[in-house]
Amino acid sequence: MRIFVAYGYNSRDKWIEDSIQPVIEAFGSEFVHGADLGGQVITEGVRALIDSSDGLLAFATRRDAITRDQFTTHRWVTDELAYAVAQAKQVVEIREDGVLDQGGIAGDRQRITFREDDRLRCLVEVVKTLGGWHRRITRRFQLVPNDLVRPHLSKAYFRCKYRVLEGGHESLAREVPVQRIQGGLFFSASGLTATSLLQVEVVTDQKILYSDFTSVDSITVQISE
Helix, strand or coil: CEEEEECCCCHHHHHHHHHHHHHHHHCCCEEECCHHHCCCCCCHHHHHHHHCCCEEEEEECCCCEEECCEECCCHHHHHHHHHHHHCCCEEEEEEECCECCCCCCCCCCCEEEECCCCHHHHHHHHHHHHHHHHHCEEEEEEEECHHHHHHHCCCCCCEEEEEEEECCEECCCEECCCEEECCEEEEEEEEECCCCEEEEEEECCCCEEEECCEECCCCEEEEEC
């Protein structure tokens, strides 16, 4: 997995890079961040990194004091979090005590509370989160029938997206590439569990093709007009 970590690029938040990166790498994942791309605004380069990542950890740590015990956080962290949410990524906000609520930007998603004097507790919760993410699976599926998709594959209008239905909750659509492999057309879907159901949407020049929600145990996904 690729895990994007949004945090403040300053000496106070240096512990995040020093402590979180080894934890992520211990799971066999890649630590990704946008420090080399600016840090003040969410650039196209940062969006591309988030797009290619499987999950995002957003550290909303203290920045500017509003009162003695209330603080803002880093604008690029909240922007990166909001972008990841919009792209239906797995996200967790780690918010330092005293940081003002960002207006529920992460919705009802998981949040971890962080205290500067108790980093260990935060690390434990991050490890639990990463463990949960890694228990989710990525699977490759074949699109059938072949002849409905192949004529459109290289066209600018072509899009392939999937949604996941789990526990009555339907995720936002996530765009994925379609690959030609040994005469078939395949795509990969991530963040799945054994009980997930998958629906595919294929955009052609004149219509949108859909599949029914399909079990992740299936090898093929059948689309129709």
